[in-house]
Amino acid sequence: MKKILFATSEVHPLIKTGGLADVAGSLPKALLSLEQDIRIILPNYQSIKHIEQPRYICTLRIDNRDVNILETKLPDTEVIVWLVDYRPFFDHPGNPYVDEQGNPWPNIAERFALFCRLTTEVAMNRAYMDWSPDIVHCNDWQTGLIPALLSLEKPKPATIFTIHNLAYQGLFPASMYQSLNLPGKLWNPDGLEFHEMLSFIKGGLAYADRITTVSPTYAREIQTPEFGYGLEGLLSHKQDILSGILNGMDLQQWNPESDPYISQNFTISSLKNKIANKTALQKRMSLPVNEDIPVFGVISRLVEQKGIDLIINCLKEMVEMPLQFVLLGSGDNSIELELQNYARLYPEKIAVTIGYDESLAHQIEASADIFLMPSRFEPCGLNQMYSQRYGTLPIVRKTGGLADTIVDALPHTIEDASASGVSFNEATPGALLEAIKRTLILYNSKSAWRQIQRNAMKKDFSWEMSANQYLALYNQL
Ligand code: ADP
Ligand code: GLC
Numbered sequence: 001m002k003k004i005l006f007a008t009s010e011v012h013p014l015i016k017t018g019g020l021a022d023v024a025g026s027l028p029k030a031l032l033s034l035e036q037d038i039r040i041i042l043p044n045y046q047s048i049k050h051i052e053q054p055r056y057i058c059t060l061r062i063d064n065r066d067v068n069i070l071e072t073k074l075p076d077t078e079v080i081v082w083l084v085d086y087r088p089f090f091d092h093p094g095n096p097y098v099d100e101q102g103n104p105w106p107n108i109a110e111r112f113a114l115f116c117r118l119t120t121e122v123a124m125n126r127a128y129m130d131w132s133p134d135i136v137h138c139n140d141w142q143t144g145l146i147p148a149l150l151s152l153e154k155p156k157p158a159t160i161f162t163i164h165n166l167a168y169q170g171l172f173p174a175s176m177y178q179s180l181n182l183p184g185k186l187w188n189p190d191g192l193e194f195h196e197m198l199s200f201i202k203g204g205l206a207y208a209d210r211i212t213t214v215s216p217t218y219a220r221e222i223q224t225p226e227f228g229y230g231l232e233g234l235l236s237h238k239q240d241i242l243s244g245i246l247n248g249m250d251l252q253q254w255n256p257e258s259d260p261y262i263s264q265n266f267t268i269s270s271l272k273n274k275i276a277n278k279t280a281l282q283k284r285m286s287l288p289v290n291e292d293i294p295v296f297g298v299i300s301r302l303v304e305q306k307g308i309d310l311i312i313n314c315l316k317e318m319v320e321m322p323l324q325f326v327l328l329g330s331g332d333n334s335i336e337l338e339l340q341n342y343a344r345l346y347p348e349k350i351a352v353t354i355g356y357d358e359s360l361a362h363q364i365e366a367s368a369d370i371f372l373m374p375s376r377f378e379p380c381g382l383n384q385m386y387s388q389r390y391g392t393l394p395i396v397r398k399t400g401g402l403a404d405t406i407v408d409a410l411p412h413t414i415e416d417a418s419a420s421g422v423s424f425n426e427a428t429p430g431a432l433l434e435a436i437k438r439t440l441i442l443y444n445s446k447s448a449w450r451q452i453q454r455n456a457m458k459k460d461f462s463w464e465m466s467a468n469q470y471l472a473l474y475n476q477l
Contacts, residue, residue, distance in 0.1 A: 002474045004031065004038040005133040005157070007119045009096050009112070009142035011040055013075055014048045017095050018301055019247070019382045020140060020164045023214070026250040027470070028079045030463035034471055039131070041119050043090045043111070044070060044083035051075050054083055058128045062117050063181055069118070069127060084118045096142075102333075109172045112200065113180045116145035123150060123157055133157045135474050138208065141170030141201040148186050148203035158477035160470075161204030163213040165379050166222050166229055167305060170200030195230070205234055209477055211242045212470075214380035215401035219244030227377055245470060246404055247380040248463030254365070254386045256457075261362035268457045271391055271450065274366065281367035285351035287324050294443050295324045296436075297368030297392065299361045299383055302331030302339075307374035307397060309335070313429035314436065315342050319349045321440065326368060328353045328360050365390045370439055374424075374432050378402045384421070388456035393442075393449075394421040395435050405461070409442055409452055420456040 010016055012025035028038045044054075054070035061067075068085040084090075089111045094100045097108065105111060118127075123146070125132040137160045138146045147159040177187055177198045186192045186203070194202050205211060213219045221227040223236040235242060252258075256274075257267045264276035275291050282289045296318075300306045312335070318325060327339060327350075336354050343352040353360060365371070371387035371394040380401030384394040388405075396402035402423065409419035422442070424435040443449055 002036050002135055002471075003131065003133045004036055004135045004137055004474065005119070005123055006038055006040045006137045006139075007115075007143040007146055008040065008042055008139045009115075011042055011074065011081065014042070014050075014081070015045055015096065017097065019380065022250065022382050023164070023247050024139065025074065026248065026463055027467060028074070029077050029250075030248065030467035031470065032077065032079055034467055036471065036474075039080045039082060039133075040074065041082045041084065041122060043096065043115050044085040045096060046091045046093055047095065048083070057082070060118060060121055060127055062114065062121070065114065067114065067118050069122070069129075082122065084115050086114060089114060109170070109176050109180065109198075109200075112142040112170065113145060113182070116143060116149060116203075119143070119146050120149040120153075124153055135160060135477060137162065137470075138204055140164050141168055141204070144170060144200035144203035144205075145182070145192075146203070147207040147209075148192060149183075151207040152183060152185065158210075158474075159208040160210045160212060160473065160477075161208035163201075163204075163211065163218075163222070163379065165305075166201070166213075166227065166231065167377070168201075169194075169229065169231075172198045172200075174198055202231075202234070205231060205238065209241065210473055211235075211238055212245050212473070213242070214245065214247050215404045216244035216246065217403045218377075218379045218400040221377070221400060243473070245466050245473075246401060247382065247385075248466045249382060249385045249389070249461045251389075251462055254362075254389055256366055256390045259362055259366060261359040262366040263363075266366075266391075268391075268454055271453060271457075274391055277363065277367040278369070281326065281363055282324070284363070285326055285353075286347070287326070287351055288348055290324075293322055293324055294369045294440065295326060295367065296370045296372055297364040297387075298325075298327040298329065298372050299364055300327075300329045300331075300373075302329045302335040304332075305376055305378070307376050307427060307432075308339075310374045310427065310429050310432045311372060312338055312342070314433050315350065317433060318436065319346045321436075323349070323440070325350045326364055327351070328355075328357060328364055330354050330356055365392055368392045369443060370395060373397070373402060374427070375399060375402060376427050381405070385461045388420055388459055389461065391453040391457050393439070393452055393456060395432075395439055396421060396423050397427060397432075398423040398425050407455075409438075414448060414452065417451065417455050419452045420459060421452075
């Protein structure tokens with residue numbers, strides 16, 4: 001049994017902005033069922049949803065600040081969660097990265113540096129908890145300083161750094177280095193320095209004992225200039241300790257058979273019941289109710305990564321086709337406005353909801369026929385997995401985890417019953433439009449469509465296999 005400290009900036013259902021929270025909420029559960037002693041550490045944000053009052057554990061003095069550690073459990077599990085509680089930094093409305101107006105926190109570097117320092121103290125068993133982890137598993141830039149700080153300790157726990165998204169690096173002016181009071185030894189081009197900037201993510205990449213990312217294809221892609229953001233050299237240099245482990249999905253939360261958010265539950269053998277969800281969604285979205293018309297769904301952060309601009313470029317032609325389009329998302333203001341404008345122009349065809357809505361996300365997954373995910377890059381992606389489980393066939397760009405989880409519907413993959421969606425290569429509106437047309441032809445051939453839905457629903461995206469891969473990695477260390 002390994003003792004694992006899992007450091008993350010978000011965990012579903014306590015706090016979530018994207019897929020990292022889904023992973024942090026489900027991988028530790030899977031590791032616990034593999035009988036590992038795993039504890040999550042996370043900042044105590046004001047917007048965390050608590051079922052019960054967390055328990056006070058101790059106070060540590062860090063950089064002249066008194067920081068508390070509180071303890072709670074991941075709801076409906078036995079996974080212990082430690083909350084790093086420092087009110088001046090974390091007791092504000094908004095999410096982990098931005099305020100209520102969507103502006104990035106001006107002191108975000110200080111916040112996560114404090115989180116990393118405190119996690120380092122816990123990892124070194126200096127927090128009066130009588131618990132020494134064997135492994136500290138860090139996730140994304142917000143935790144990047146932890147492997148760097150631990151590299152200065154002896155003996156120290158082994159460190160793993162998982163890249164969920166290389167596009168977010170935690171880059172700050174070099175002058176920040178002094179104000180964060182970080183050890184001088186870590187400031188060099190092989191350390192936290194990146195082109196005269198302070199890079200949090202480099203702390204993870206340069207100092208962790210193992211680096212993982214969330215799909216095998218993304219692990220290869222980030223070693224190239226197209227996806228590496230200047231870190232491709234370092235990552236190729238580290239290729240012997242770098243691997244891709246595909247995310248799983250939470251089979252309880254995303255289960256069409258028991259999902260409490262949807263109008264009508266269904267399974268692979270009662271697939272015809274899925275249609276009642278479509279009717280309910282059309283009513284909710286004030287779209288014409290029509291069982292036959294294909295409904296395209298999107299649930300996404302509205303940022304460049306997700307290729308929403310490609311969809312916007314196709315909408316003019318899509319409205320000429322027999323289809324409906326339902327989108328839920330929030331993010332870049334200009335993308336939001338453009339989408340809302342289309343919805344106003346074509347109320348019979350397009351419904352756009354700007355915001356974050358857990359229950360609507362489940363309803364779209366259950367109700368749509370087709371899910372669009374034309375990402376420019378996608379480290380793993382979870383919605384294409386959820387879609388397959390709900391018999392909602394995804395159209396994806398062949399990149400990262402999308403390439404690793406979708407089998408394109410071609411004559412031979414339809415024949416051997418492996419087809420589970422449609423994929424395309426070029427990040428252009430033309431290529432996406434071709435994929436949409438190809439999908440509509442399949443949709444109109446009812447028996448082929450049913451077969452592909454069944455292939456998709458049968459796929460195993462459980463955490464079991466991936467959690468065992470992480471465990472194998474922990475055991476190597
Ligand atoms: P990323 O982490 O890059 O945003 P993923 O596909 O890994 O992409 O995960 C996104 C997660 O966030 C999914 O669980 C998805 O359902 C959820 N999500 C994204 N946008 C919204 C939204 N507006 N409302 C509800 N859930 C959302
Ligand atoms: C990131 C990636 C997404 C991935 C998620 C969880 O947010 O953008 O592709 O699924 O992390 O690993």
